[in-house]
Amino acid sequence: MSNYRIQGATGEWEVVIGLEVHAQVTSNAKLFSGAATAFGAEPNAQVSLVDAAMPGMLPVPNRECIRQAVRTGMAIEAQINAWSRFDRKNYFYADLPQGYQISQLYHPLVGEGSLLIEADEKAGIPEDKVIGIERIHVEQDAGKLMHDQHPTMSYVDLNRSGVALMEIVSKPDMRSPAEAGAYLRKLRAILRYVGSCDGNMEEGSMRADVNVSVRKAGEPFGTRTETKNVNSVRFVMQAIEHEAMRQVDVLESGGTVVQETRLFDPGTGTTRTMRSKEDAHDYRYFPDPDLLPLVLEEDFLAECRASLPELPDAKRKRYVEVLGLTPYNARELTAEVETFARFETLLAETAKATGKGEADVATQVANWSLSVAPGVIKALGDEGDPANATASAQASILAMADKAEISGGQAKEIFEIVLKTGRDPAEIAEAEGLKQVSDTGAIEAAVDAIIAANADKVEQYRAGKEALFGFFVGQTMKAMQGKANPQLVNQLLKGKLG
Amino acid sequence: MTDLTSLGVKDIRDGVAKGDFTAREVAESFNAAVAEAASLNAFIVTTPDHALAAADKVDAARAAGETLGKMAGVPIGMKDLFATHGVQTTAASHILEGFTPRYESTVSQKLWDAGAGMLGKLNLDQFAMGSSNETSYFGNVTSPWKKAGSNAAMSPGGSSGGSSAAVAARIAPAATGTDTGGSIRQPAAFTGICGIKPTYGRCSRWGIVAFASSLDQAGPMARSVEDCAIMLGAMAGFDPKDATSLQMDVPDWEAALSSDLRGKKVGIPREYRMEGTDQAILDSWEQGKAWLKDAGAEIVDVSLPHTKYALPAYYIVAPAEASSNLARYDGVRYGLRDLPDGVGLQDMYAATRAAGFGDEVKRRILIGTYVLSAGFYDAYYTQAQKVRALVARDFARAFEECDVILAPTTPTASFPLGSMNEDPLTMYLNDVFAVPASLAGLPAMSVPATINADGLPLGLQLVGRPFDEQGVLNAGLAIQQRAGFTAKPEKWW
Structure with a gap:
């Protein structure tokens, strides 16, 4: 249970949140036309006759878009509807050439599913929580109006017109901005794992309509408002916070919350009225007569299922149970596609370089990936070129460390040089003398010399002043110019000091 | 030499192939006939050069073996609902006046690929909404037929009225039509020609200005059953650009034509004996039965119990789809834009659509908007869809007892222009026999049967099973052979 509450004058209020996420389907072509979909093209450069709704043009469903939505549904373990249908949502606007959006109201492609958000004490999520997903349907995006090109006229860019979107509708299961944020991040991760959406919120590939209401504990749901098109996780959390406070203020001052559509202003972090229920459109939904019902064959569904990658929850579990990572590391490493991809590549290379099993080196690779390497890269800043940090270079460093040929400090130093120069780590270790001495004879000689030179301290140590052990280590390391294998030094000192 | 304009599709095609005359001679003859017939107002634009260029290509191909x-x-007329590359395409509306597509509809492209040429773009009821060709922004089409003893301008039917008038007047050997609720069959019946609406999905809708997407079907209009079979063969076929297109091979209908109906059963739907049907029409229906029996068929009574609900259901479904299909004509991207000084987007929409659409189109947009609106959707649209399913089931059951259905095409013969405009419902009733087959997506054809006492043609309608255009054409051929319909309008234009 979330313990997030808004403290009002009349007591505590609970916040109820549902999210409708619009995710652009990764596809080279639009939902019902062959036009391209790349971001950032010249205005109206990616518009087919269908997208511009020329007379007599007809939509034909793009199989790849349907496939991606089905795979997404499977990734949230949702019911896939083998029979679904497209409906027209009718309204007039200059960015909507057909005068209707082809969507799915009555029979969506994907039915109920769910998504797990993990406990995160720091973020205010005390325990794991399952968020219900009501449905996923596919629909066309609209074009874009440009109001800043001319003093009195607006221009229309139809590049986005007809681009395929998945609308992923959650149940009103979230109770805090943190849960909403975690839900969005997890959803984004799943979409990116599956490859059905690039999750790029800045480019508008993913945006959320935020439904918020407040209630006193135990009461039925309050009247909700919908804040449209919020385009970052942080903004979604801000919008919820502001909107919930606003509703509490309204209710506590004796007013009622009006069901309406609101806009979020990222500049002020506040929401404002866009249109009220009275101005709401009557969309006159009806089945699109240009399209037959969408019937999915068993073969198609089987292919969709077979093509799913290992998903975040399964991966996280495997990292802990098979690779022996800490739950924290497992979560960090599986949060983003790039992170786990880099980790798994490095893990494989390191296992190969050391000749050990992945589970045997996983913890070292995880620590390296999550803290050591990022630390060095960050400290080096512009002096280093992250492109030099190839998996094979890093695996080579990790393997040297694993064989105790280099120390942890040397590993960092070598990595620094790799980042700056792109040189081979083994060659660097050799050429720069960045190898630790594991030659027992050399260390033993140094230890013997130190013991001989510090007979008094040896006496005191043997008499029980164990804190002096550090002194002997320090002296030995100094004599070895810091290059001695510390484990060997410890081992030899222990033996000789008795 | 034969007057080439008296020839139909088959005779022209065969004559050109044999070298009796050149395609260019044919095109020139028809171009001249079109130019003389301006008073029929059958064409919105004429394209003599298109016809000549296509003819020259055919002549050159023939010369090259x-x-x-x-x-x-074969030069044909193209209903101005088909997008034609580089040639104005208006749907007979002001809102699309001057609109010149940079694309060619699938059906017209297939016809050009088959060697046809275009005489011009044929007038029609605006956006194919109408049954008399009086709703065109470019003026009424006048039928070449006259009522005996009257000089009144007669309706060529609608919406494919330019097509029917042109073919009946011998200024085109054939023309394309489209049929949403009778728009090929009713004008064919009114003008003494043949016209077939194939099974829904046979002809691609890509590039045809949409009226009601779930009903719209293109088909040929010509003076004989054979000509319809030939031309339909050139128009039909699967099109990946139309998601409702039938993924089936196109049979060689012409080759399989046969008027021998032995072993076939012809169903007579008892519910089609409706009040308000002319006695002459009922008589011709009886005559039709006799002809088909003579051709070897057995006549059986069948029942289509939901017939009387078909027309009301049609006038919900078709306007509903139209109200949405016509939303794209908004003045933003092409066509008419009426932007009064200093007004905003909503005002531009209102002004553009008020000026750009005719009354009948507005009426149907209003009806369609109403039946889809919140609170009315279930009572109208959902209910109409149920009726539509029942009408289709009626036919499916009837076709367990018969192979093809014979019925009148229309309840009356053609009427004078302007005589039916008091109450739109009277006009809508004209399609009462045509609409059920449209709702069920079935192939249906009108063939000329006889001339009534006023000297006006009457048609008979044949409705077949899904995909059985052949059965419809064969029964039509049997009637054609026995009816011996040779009447043609006296040239007055």
Whole structure:
């Protein structure tokens, strides 16, 4: 249970949140036309006759878009509807050439599913929580109006017109901005794992309509408002916070919350009225007569299922149970596609370089990936070129460390040089003398010399002043110019000091 | 030499192939006939150069010994609902006046590929909404037929009225039509020609200005059953650009034509005996039964119990789809834009659509908007869809007892222009026999049967099972052979 509450004058209020996420389907072509979909093209450069709704043009469903939505549904373990249908949502606007959006109201492609958000004490999520997903349907995006090109006229860019979107509708299961944020991040991760959406919120590939209401504990749901098109996780959390406070203020001052559509202003972090229920459109939904019902064959569904990658929850579990990572590391490493991809590549290379099993080196690779390497890269800043940090270079460093040929400090130093120069780590270790001495004879000689030179301290140590052990280590390391294998030094000192 | 304009599709194609005359001679003859017939107002624009260019290509191909297409050397009229590359395409509306597509509809492209040429774009009821060709922004089409003893301008039917008038007047050997609720069959019946609406999905809708997407079907209009079979063969076929297109092979209808109906059962739907039907129409229906019996068929009574609900259901479904299909004509991207000084987007929409659409189109947009609106959707649209399913089931059951259905095409013969405009419902009733087959997506054809006491043609309608255009054409051929319909309008234009 979330313990997030808004403290009002009349007591505590609970916040109820549902999210409708619009995710652009990764596809080279639009939902019902062959036009391209790349971001950032010249205005109206990616518009087919269908997208511009020329007379007599007809939509034909793009199989790849349907496939991606089905795979997404499977990734949230949702019911896939083998029979679904497209409906027209009718309204007039200059960015909507057909005068209707082809969507799915009555029979969506994907039915109920769910998504797990993990406990995160720091973020205010005390325990794991399952968020219900009501449905996923596919629909066309609209074009874009440009109001800043001319003093009195607006221009229309139809590049986005007809681009395929998945609308992923959650149940009103979230109770805090943190849960909403975690839900969005997890959803984004799943979409990116599956490859059905690039999750790029800045480019508008993913945006959320935020439904918020407040209630006193135990009461039925309050009247909700919908804040449209919020385009970052942080903004979604801000919008919820502001909107919930606003509703509490309204209710506590004796007013009622009006069901309406609101806009979020990222500049002020506040929401404002866009249109009220009275101005709401009557969309006159009806089945699109240009399209037959969408019937999915068993073969198609089987292919969709077979093509799913290992998903975040399964991966996280495997990292802990098979690779022996800490739950924290497992979560960090599986949060983003790039992170786990880099980790798994490095893990494989390191296992190969050391000749050990992945589970045997996983913890070292995880620590390296999550803290050591990022630390060095960050400290080096512009002096280093992250492109030099190839998996094979890093695996080579990790393997040297694993064989105790280099120390942890040397590993960092070598990595620094790799980042700056792109040189081979083994060659660097050799050429720069960045190898630790594991030659027992050399260390033993140094230890013997130190013991001989510090007979008094040896006496005191043997008499029980164990804190002096550090002194002997320090002296030995100094004599070895810091290059001695510390484990060997410890081992030899222990033996000789008795 | 034969007057080439008296020839139909088959005779022109065969004559050109044999070298009796050139395709260019044919095109020139028809171009001249079109130019003389301006008073019929059958064409919105004429395209003599298109017809000549296509003819020259055919003549050159023949000279080179190449195989000629199914429609080689046949110049046709193109209903102005089909998008034609580089030629104005208006749907007979002001809102699309001056609109010149940079694309060619699938059906017209197939016809050009088969060797046909275009005489011009044919007038029609605006956006194919109408049954008399009086709703065109470019003026009424006048039928070439006259009522005996009257000089009144008669309706060529609608919406494919330019097509029917042109073919009946011999200024085109054939023309394309589209049929949403009778728009091929009713004008064919009114003008003494043949017209077939194939099974829904046979002809691609890509590039045809949409009226009601779930009903719209293109088809040929010509003066004989054979000509319809030939031309339909050139028009039909699967099109990946139309998601409702039938993924089936197109049979060689022409080759399989046969008027021998032995072993076939012809169903007579008892619910089609409706009040308000002319006695002459009922008589011709009886005559039709006799002809088909003579051709070897057995006549059986069948029942289509939901017939009387078909027309009301049609006038919900078709306007509902139209109200949405016509939303794209908004003045933003093409066509008419009426932007009064200093107004905003909503005002531009209102002004553009008020000026750009005619009354009948507005009426149907209003009806369609109403039946889809919140609170009315279930009572109208959902209910109409149920009726539509029942009408289709009626036919499916009837076709367990018969192979083809015979019925009148229309309840009356043609009427004078302007005589039916008091109450739109009277006009809508004209399609009462045509609409059920449209709702069920079935192939249906009108063939000329006889002339009534006023000297006006009457048609008989044949409705077949899904995909059985052949059965419809064969029964039509049997009637054609026995009716011996040779009447043609006296030239007055």
